[in-house]
Amino acid sequence: MTPQLQQAIKLLQLSNLELAEYIDREIEQNPLLDRGDGAREEPAEPTKSNDEAPQTSENWEQGNEQFADWGKSGGSFNDDAYSLENVLTKETTLREHLIEQLNVEVEDETARLIGLFLIDHLDEAGYLKEDSETVATLLGCEVWQVEEVRLLLLRFDPIGIGARNLADCLAAQLREKDRLDPAMQKLLQNLELLGARDYKQLMKICEVDAEDLKDMVGEIQALNPRPSTGFGTGPSVTVLPDVLMRPNPAGGFIVELNPATLPRVLVNESYYSKVISEAKVKLDKEYLADRFNQANWLVKALHQRAQTILKVATEIVRRQHDFFTKGIHHLKPLILKDIAEAIEMHESTVSRVTANKFIATPRGLFELKYFFTTAVGGEGGEGAHSAEAVRHRIKELIAAEDPKAILSDDTLVDILQKDGINIARRTVAKYREAMNIPSSVQRRREKAGIV
Numbered sequence: 182m183t184p185q186l187q188q189a190i191k192l193l194q195l196s197n198l199e200l201a202e203y204i205d206r207e208i209e210q211n212p213l214l215d216r217g218d219g220a221r222e223e224p225a226e227p228t229k230s231n232d233e234a235p236q237t238s239e240n241w242e243q244g245n246e247q248f249a250d251w252g253k254s255g256g257s258f259n260d261d262a263y264s265l266e267n268v269l270t271k272e273t274t275l276r277e278h279l280i281e282q283l284n285v286e287v288e289d290e291t292a293r294l295i296g297l298f299l300i301d302h303l304d305e306a307g308y309l310k311e312d313s314e315t316v317a318t319l320l321g322c323e324v325w326q327v328e329e330v331r332l333l334l335l336r337f338d339p340i341g342i343g344a345r346n347l348a349d350c351l352a353a354q355l356r357e358k359d360r361l362d363p364a365m366q367k368l369l370q371n372l373e374l375l376g377a378r379d380y381k382q383l384m385k386i387c388e389v390d391a392e393d394l395k396d397m398v399g400e401i402q403a404l405n406p407r408p409s410t411g412f413g414t415g416p417s418v419t420v421l422p423d424v425l426m427r428p429n430p431a432g433g434f435i436v437e438l439n440p441a442t443l444p445r446v447l448v449n450e451s452y453y454s455k456v457i458s459e460a461k462v463k464l465d466k467e468y469l470a471d472r473f474n475q476a477n478w479l480v481k482a483l484h485q486r487a488q489t490i491l492k493v494a495t496e497i498v499r500r501q502h503d504f505f506t507k508g509i510h511h512l513k514p515l516i517l518k519d520i521a522e523a524i525e526m527h528e529s530t531v532s533r534v535t536a537n538k539f540i541a542t543p544r545g546l547f548e549l550k551y552f553f554t555t556a557v558g559g560e561g562g563e564g565a566h567s568a569e570a571v572r573h574r575i576k577e578l579i580a581a582e583d584p585k586a587i588l589s590d591d592t593l594v595d596i597l598q599k600d601g602i603n604i605a606r607r608t609v610a611k612y613r614e615a616m617n618i619p620s621s622v623q624r625r626r627e628k629a630g631i632v
Contacts, residue, residue, distance in 0.1 A: 185478060192486050193530070196537035197423055197442040204444050204483075213453050213469075213476045217445030275307065275342075275412035276300055281605045282337045285571055287330075294509055295320060295330045297551055299343060301420075307408035308350065309334075309343045319545045321508015338611050339408040347406055348372055354404045364389050368397055375401075422541035424494040424549075426505075434505065436495045439541070444483050448476040489526070493534045494549060496520050501552050505542060515553050571602060572612050579618055584628040589621040 195203060208214045279300045287293045298320060302311050313327040320327070334343035335353040344350035348369040355361040355369075364387045368375065374383050375398065384394050421442050429435045453473050460466045497520060503511035517535070521528040535549035575593060582588045588596070590609045597604050613620075619627065 189482050189485075190533065192482055193489065194533040194536055197421055199537075200444060204446060207479060208446070211472050211476055213449050213472050214479070215447045215449045217447040275303075275409050278412060278605060278607060279334070279337055279342065281603065282608055283334075285602075285604060285608060286333065286337075290512075291322065291326065291509060292330050292333075294512060294551070295322065295327055296334065298545070298547070299327070299331060299334060301546065301548060301551075303343065303409070305409065306406070307339070307342045307344075309345065321510065321544075338607060339405065339411070341405065341408045344408070350406060350408060351401060351404050355400070360400060364393070365397060365400075368394075368401070420539050420546060422539045422546060423490055424538070424540040426494075426498060426540055426542045428543065433502070434498055436491070436498050436540075438487055438491050443487060446480055446483060448473070448480055489530065490534055490538055492524050493520060493526075493531055494538075494540055496523050497535075497549060497552050498540075504552070505544060508544075512552065517553060571597070571604065572616060574600070574602070575609060575612055576616055576618065579613070579624070582624075587621045587625045587628070 192200065192203070208216065280297065283293060283296045283300070287296060295316070298316065299309055302309060302316075304310055309331060313324045313331065316327045317324045331343050335341060335349075336357070337343075340357050341350035341353040344353060352361055352366070352369055355365055367387045368383065371383060371386055374386070380391070380394060384391060387394065387397070389397070422439050423442055424436060425439050426434050426436050453469065457466060457469050457473075460469060497515075498505070500515055500519070500523075501513060503513065517528045517531045520526075521531045524531075535553070538549045539546055540549060574597065578588060578593060578596060590606050590613065593609050593613075594604060594606050597609070618624075
């Protein structure tokens with residue numbers, strides 16, 4: 182891939198916050214780039230379409246003409262080379278970690294979709310502030326369905342995620358340790374007394390002596406009051422939607438790019454004309470010409486990125502019309518290939534567009550990937566895998582391992598992914614430990630006869 186194509190791929194997969202940081206760096210490094218005021222016509226149009234009569238395809242054809250030269254130089258989102266992965270080293274986020282577990286643990290489609298919604302509405306500490314009644318109303322499902330999924334999230338790693346409050350979070354962790362006895366429950370119900378160090382009153386309420394209370398307090402202090410700790414930027418970050426959606430009085434929905442997240446970057450052509458005419462040294466002229474070309478390319482690439490997002494979002498809204506009008510039970514099966522074929526783009530393009538891009542709808546804020554209900558837990562169109570099936574596969578692989586080539590958790594992840602099972606190393610370790618299977622280091626020592 183050419184450097185510009187690699188850069189284009191990177192631009193497409195960045196979230197709007199990451200894109201803003203990227204543009205800040207580019208403006209600092211390129212004297213010919215300026216922040217726009219939104220008045221520049223080319224990047225700003227078009228920003229809307231209707232899901233009943235999409236205007237995007239016509240606008241898109243016009244956009245392709247503007248990028249003819251760039252396409253000839255190897256820069257195109259539809260280029261065959263674009264299917265190659267541009268691997269970026271990123272810290273696993275809490276959101277990614279939870280979704281991996283959700284895909285493995287939950288087979289029911291409705292429950293998985295509720296889980297995705299709850300994960301996207303966790304706060305900075307990993308708590309869920311929206312009550313189940315509100316969520317059920319937004320998604321068009323039953324309250325008991327929401328609460329059932331939330332209780333499942335509480336048992337995910339890290340334990341206590343999705344708790345309503347501190348007591349709920351600590352209770353989940355104690356329950357996992359089989360330490361949530363009646364005395365401990367009473368202590369959790371009176372955390373304000375613990376904060377005030379009113380130990381005398383707590384001993385009376387919990388019906389324990391000073392020694393027992395000391396042990397109980399020690400157990401609580403060893404717990405994690407913020408389950409989100411230890412992960413990269415997760416769902417707690419304030420999300421600004423890339424796309425806005427609202428009902429159209431004439432029928433259907435209006436889909437438009439969010440002007441608040443559209444990058445406004447202009448090429449300072451007058452400054453370029455001035456400095457290039459004054460440049461006397463060949464190297465200076467070459468540098469200015471290079472900066473000018475790079476600035477023009479960036480502005481055009483940002484425009485195409487915006488139009489690509491709009492085109493994908495518009496088609497998703499059109500396909501999932503019944504979900505927005507009737508609720509979660511009417512979300513249609515959808516895979517990346519469906520959208521890619523409809524808008525004549527590469528499947529990998531759609532994949533990048535839907536990652537870390539959000540749409541604000543009458544039913545709430547959703548990542549574009551939310552609407553792809555098929556093959557959530559598998560590779561290449563395969564369905565999700567049950568937790569029991571994954572555990573069985575891990576146990577089977579370890580039982581058959583060569584004593585001279587013990588399988589590490591990372592190796593197990595690689596093998597499972599080749600089987601079409603997307604799973605994180607943390608989850609493999611969790612399942613292995615739940616089956617009382619020692620670590621690879623311990624197994625290596627045992628099979629070597631080392632005590």
